[in-house]
Amino acid sequence: MKNKLYLFLCFSLLGTLTRAQTTQTEFGKNRVQYHQEFKEWSMYESRNFITYWYGEARYVGQAVVQIAEFDFNEIQGMLEHRINDKIEIIVYKDLTDLKQSNIGSEEAFENTGGQTKIVGNKMFVYFNGDHKDLRRQIREGIASVYLNAMLFGSNLQEIVQNAVMMNLPAWFKDGLVGFVGEKWNAGLDDQLRDILLSGKYKDFDDIAEDYPKLAGHALWYFISENYGISTVSNLLYLTRINRSLDSGFLYVLGSSYPHVLESWEAFFKKRYEAEVANMREPEGLVKVKNKRNVPLTQLKISPDGTKIAYVANEIGRYKVWIQDVQTGERELVFKNGFRNAIQATDYNYPLLAWNPGGFQLAVIYEERDKIQFLTYDLQTRDKKIEPVPNQFQRWYSAEYINATDLVVSAAVRGQSDLFLYFTLNRQSRRLTNDFWDDLDASFVRVHGQRGILFASNRLDSLNQKMRLDTILPIANYDIFYLNLDDPDAEELVRVTHTPDVDERAPVGLDEKWFAFATNESGVYNRKTGYLEDYIHHFENVITFEDGTEMRLPADSVIAEVLDSAAYTQIKTIVRDTIYKTRAIHHFNSNFDRGLLSQSAALSTRRLATAFRRNGTIQFFVADPDPAAVVEPAYTAFRQQKIEDLTTTETPAPETEVPAQPAPEKPKENYSFQSGFEEPEPDTAKVDVDNYLFQSEFDETEIPLTQTEVTPETDEPNLTIQQQLTWRPEYANNANNKKVHDFRPGRITPYRLKFRTDYVTTQLDNSILFDGLSNYGGVPNDFGYPPAGILFKTNFKDLFEDYEFEAGIRVPTSFNGAEYFVVYKDKKNRFDKQIAFYRRRLRFSNQLLNPLPPTQMRPPTPATDRLEEEIVLGQYQLRYPIDVFRSFRGTTTLRFDNSRQLATDDFAVGQGQRKLQHLGFRLEYVFDNTVDVALNIKNGTRYKVYAEFLKSFDLSFTDGIDLNKGHMFVMGLDARHYQRFWKHSILAIRVAGSSSFGTEKVLYMVGGTDNWLFPKMNTDIPRPDPGNGEFVYQSVATNARGFDMNIRNGNSFALTNIEIRMPIFRYLFRQTQSAFLRNFQLVGFFDAATAWQGLSPFDDESPLNTFVNSNNAVTVRVNFFRDPVVFGYGGGVRTVLFGYFVRLDYARGIETRTLQSPKIHFSIGLDF
Structure with a gap:
């Protein structure tokens, strides 16, 4: 006993600051792969990173490589730490694909006591249409890897430094x-x-x-x-x-x-x-029912301004509502999804768009990684759903431009661009095609022409096809205008030009005014504005004798441009006035909270806005005067930022133009993206706007000096814009940082790489592989695995699609060993698992086959020894329906062998007991639980299963014999965890199982999970193992207040009710003591029964019958025992020596009699 206690303490210390969990019933969540793109991965190795991507995420992968290298030195200098290994970045094209990844899936056995986690250097990013947000993810990922390296240290240090992060x-x-x-x-x-x-x-x-x-x-x-x-x-x-x-x-x-x-x-x-x-509060509050404070998104006002549509998204379970602005009455239009607290919520979907007629609402949502377009008719309540073509990876915004067509901001091949989508034929037309981000597309009418306002982080106003090179799209957002009635125009209208300010959410108010949100004052306020034409510059149109034309800047010297022969062929020179469009805008609000989103009713100029106030999303509908000029109050943060910019660089002026500026020829600013030779002079039309080229130069290109020309003729009453000579510093040139030169030739296919994910050494007595023990060939007092030393490790590939897990458990009595190997393949939609398990244990026991009374065994000092061996092979196929639900089918091949060891001559002839079974098991599993603290869960999980086992006899001499017994098993295990008083939970469990057929399982009720010192009740009769009716036995817990076998039979049912209260979390907000932090008071009530036959209340039940016989007389005595036993009491839970331990004080009630108290000491988490 002393040796056992010594080993217990030693191996408890090996598991310092870790925990053990029960594995009685395996639940688990899933990852679902809806497409085959994950089959082919590419990798790119740069100086500090190894980046992986797949399929159409190639351009996202390139941006990730360049952004990561761009920011690496800054982050390393900020944290003043270095790591030797390169950081691995796994890139997904959107959040939906990230959720399909197997990385982070649950283990086969959740017992993590003593786990020595080898801290990885993997980080995961996805593209949501915004490279600025992608940059944030990359920087946070790098910071997380560095912090883990600093706080956890190397593998050898982790056992000690593990405490730092936990505390x-x-x-x-x-x-x-x-x-x-x-x-x-x-x-x-x-x-x-x-x-x-x-x-x-x-x-x-x-x-x-x-x-x-x-x-x-x-x-x-x-x-x-x-x-x-x-x-x-x-x-x-x-x-x-x-x-x-x-x-x-x-x-x-x-x-x-x-x-x-x-x-x-x-x-x-x-x-x-x-x-x-x-500051001022917004006006026109629209009250929305939202008792649970669910996030509200996608606010859209109807064209007539009388209704609003919005989405209530509760961690993935969303509902689309239409509400009357005046009466508050609302209608549920559509609901979909499910609550998912373990993965990031996708608030991008669903998107809403009102048809201009006002009687239809479009709902764009995603289901199983496919974009669906739903049209809801408000008059007929009809719904029409059509799929969106697969070319679109994701839609970010959508708005009708007429009754059938929409303008959408969407991602194709890793780029967020603008498209026209035609609902009649599900075709589309691309409007932009570049690496800049184009978001928040909104339809407007300006001077009778159709156009689109959108937010973009582009540095120029050219609308040309461009691919990412050496200028990164990580600048702030400006507002641009695209004229739909001039599709061939290669230039956009720049509405704003504010490098240190973000502008988003543009909307058209009427045919003149538009509005957008800007954080120029430090709070997202509203600006209103309009577009007007102005004289941009003048050009000389030269016509030659042969009819050809040539355009030159008006201030150019023609004789210097043309040679003498060409000069003599000039027929006419005409001065041409070039008109362009510009934006005039001003502040129109002074909100005390930031504007989150806005939507306008074009026919009424009503504006719906969303704000976060007191932690709740609130909606407002008002009729603002767009011509009103409101001076906003600048926040202290914004004022400090302006001062910082003033001391470091020339402040960027606004793009608002004075009423009557002096005419001035614009100066040219050039930068270049790719290397080129000196171009030949162009005799075609010259565009003197700013050009932007992506390349790296040692020196800055200096613009040529231009001579100002005064017009000689009277011009319309327009103003000539003064070109700004200030040139913003490009985002990728900040602090002279160099952008990584991406070389496509370095892209290589990914090949499987395996690494160790963890190594475990711990004290453990959990049940592995469903825990069915041989009933006829084991000692009568055996019912629960003895405490043993578990060594376990695993190997996973980079994406955790393939996993090998192996372990060995040696009892502290050193009378045997258990081995297991598990292989998982989760690459595709069907998850596969192959497992092998072997157990060999030896016991001291009476003979397997009791001797007849007439046969006397010769006296011997030797002790009878029994050896039990189990060899088990499993093949499991899982079909995940979604993250929480799955079907699982398992095929099991099992061999049991119990034999008497030859301790003396008499034992040699006792023979052995063999069992061979082939089993098929089908399960339906649901699990949406969330671990909010150690031993504290929220949510529900349950499993319903059915199993068929067929015994057979296989030998090398006689072949296979199927004329043996068979067994059917059906069961249920359901658990619910309800939070109350913020930190505590009410946990309820209902479980039951029944076996029937020519062979059965004997269920013994009593005790607790992972009971360290189990006891067997020998007063309750058990079936004779010699008759062959029961071939397996299993323990059914919890039934506290009793020893094991307080009831037994081929069926059982039980319920457990617990209140778990982490008392010190109410007394102390923070504590570094794991003992106090995880200390819980528990109150419980158990009810359980087990029986043979159809009903536990059968008078002929063996529980109520005692039979005694000799050669002459058989005595049968019937008496009454209540088949249901009850237990109640209290206990404590905490972490001790790194293990989660449970101590319960329980009183049992049997046949309406209160039993003596019992103490149960166990390790591992509760159910």
Whole structure:
């Protein structure tokens, strides 16, 4: 006993700061592959990264390579840390494909006690149409890899340094990753302003509990602004070294951790309260029923302005509503999806678009990775669904331009461009084709012409086919205008030109005015404007004698351009006036919260807007005057940013033009994207607008000086725009950083690479492979695996499509061993699994076949020894319906062999007991649970299964004999976890199973899962193993307050009800002690029964019958036992020596009699 205790303590220490879980019933979630594009992957190795992509994600992959290398040195310098290995980036073309990836799937056995996780350097990014957001993902991914390397250390250090990450609050890492991922901006500032001014949170810790990333980002921003950017890396280093957040703050900042938090709160509250005093609340609130505070998106107002349509999206389960603005009555138009709390919610879909007639609403959604176009008729309530052609990877916005056609912003081959989509024939026409991002497309009418306003991060106004080279599309967004009635135009109208400001969400108000959102004041406010024509420049049109024409700038010297022969052929020279379109706009609002989205009714000029106020999305409908000029209040953050820009570079002027500017010939600015030879002089029409070329030069191209020419004739009452001489610094040239030269020749096909994902050494007594034990060939008191030392490891390929898992478990009594090997193939829609399991154990036992009373065994000092061997092979096929639901079919081939060891001459002749079975099992599994804390889940999971086993006899001499027994097994295991009081849960479990046929399973009720010191109740009779009716046995838990076998039979049913309350989470917000952090008080109630036959209440049940016989007389005694037993009590749960341990004090009720108390000590999580 002392040796066992010693081993228990030793191997508990090996699993420090880890946990063990029960594996009685395997549930698990799924990843579903809807297409075959994942079969072929490509890879590209650059200086610091290895990037992988597939199929049509090639252009996204190229952008990822260049952006990652572009930002790498900055992030490395910020964190002041280096890693030796290259970071691996896995690129997906959209969020839907990322969700189909197998990376991060659950293990076959969830028992992770003592796990030594080999921290990987993989990061995953996807394209959502916005390269700025793609850049944020890349930067956050790099920061996460670096932080894991800094805080976890190498593999040899992890057992010690594991504690650091577990004890740090969530905001520490999440906030630092966000801080590195993107600078503090107007959007983040607006979110924090709303949270702090809502009055719902009293301090930083309260905010960090609900918004760890935002709160952490704000704190790191506050520290960097007030203490310097270098303090970030210093604080990170000392926190890791001292393993204490408090000491890190004190040593680096000179202030205690609580004092810094108080300063942070005072800093931002003072700032925000002063800001909103000069701002206004939006008008025209439309009340929307939203008791559960579900995110509301896609606000669209009907063409007549009387209705709004919107989407309520509850973590993937979305509903489309139409609501009357005046009465508030609403109608459910469409619902789809399912709640998914384990993967990122896709708020991009569904998209909404009102038909100009106002009687139809288009709903564009995605189902099984296919875009669907649904049309809902408000009059007939009819729905029509058509698929969108597969060329589109994803739609980002859609708006009708007439009754049948739409303008959409969509991704094709990894580029977000503009298209016209024709619903009658499902054809499309491309409007832009370049690597810039084109989003928020909105239809407008200007001077009787059709056009599109959209947001883009392009640096020029040319509409030409372009491929990514050396200029990255990571600049801020401006608004552009595209004239649909001039499809051959190669130039767009630039509405705004603000390199340090974002403009989004343009909408047309009427045939003159339009509006868009801008964060120029630090809060997303509304600007309104209109387009007008102006004189851009003059040209000389030269006609020659042969009828040909040539255009030259009006200030050019013709004699210097033409040779003498050509000069003599000039017939006429005419001065031509070149007109272009420009935008005039001004501020039209001064909101106290940032404008999230807006939609306009063209016929009424009504505007619907969405804001986040007090943590809730609110809708407003108003009739703003677009001509009104409103001066917004600039936030403190924006004012500081303007000051910073003023000290570092010339401030960028607005594109708004004075009423009567002096005529001036524009100056030219050139930059180039690709190398070229000196061009020949062009005699065709000369466009003197700014050109943008992508290339790298040692010196900046200097524009030629132009001579100003005054017009000689009277011109219309128009103004000539003064060309801005200020040239914005391109995003990729900031701080003279060089863009990686992407070389397509370096792209190579991906080949399988396997690596170890984890190595486990732990104390374990969980049941593997469904836990059916040989009933007739084991000791009578055997029912649960003895505690053993489990060694387990696995190997996975990079994408975790293929996995090998192997392990061995040796009991602490060292009387045998268990081995298993599992291979998984999850590459395609059907998941495959092949498993092999072998167990060999030896016991001290009586003879297998009891001797007749007349036969006396000779006295011997030897002890009878029994050896049991199980060899099992499984092949499983899974068909995942979605993330939570799946069908599973398993084929099992099992061989059981129990034999008496030759401890003496008498035991030699006892023979052996062999069982051979072929089984088929079908399961339906549902699992949407979420682990919110250790042993605390939310959600529901259940399994329904049926199994058929056929016994046979296979030998080399006699062949195969199928004339044996058979068995049917049916069962259910359902569990629900309901949260209450914020941190606690009510857990309910219902389980049952029944076996029937010529062979059966004996279920023994009693005890708990993973009971370390199980006891067997010998007072309850069990069937005679010699009659062959029961071939397997299994333990049915929980039935606390009783030993195992308080009831038995070929069927069982039980229910467990638990309340789990992490008491110290109510007393302390944060604690570094794993013992206190995971300490839980538990109250429980169990009810269970097992029986033979059809009913547990049968009077002839063996439970109520006792038979005693000799050669002359047989006595049969019937008495009453209540078939159902009850147990209740309380317990505690916590982490001790790195293991999750359970201690329960229970009282049982049997046949209406209260039993003596029992103590159950177990390891592993509850059900």
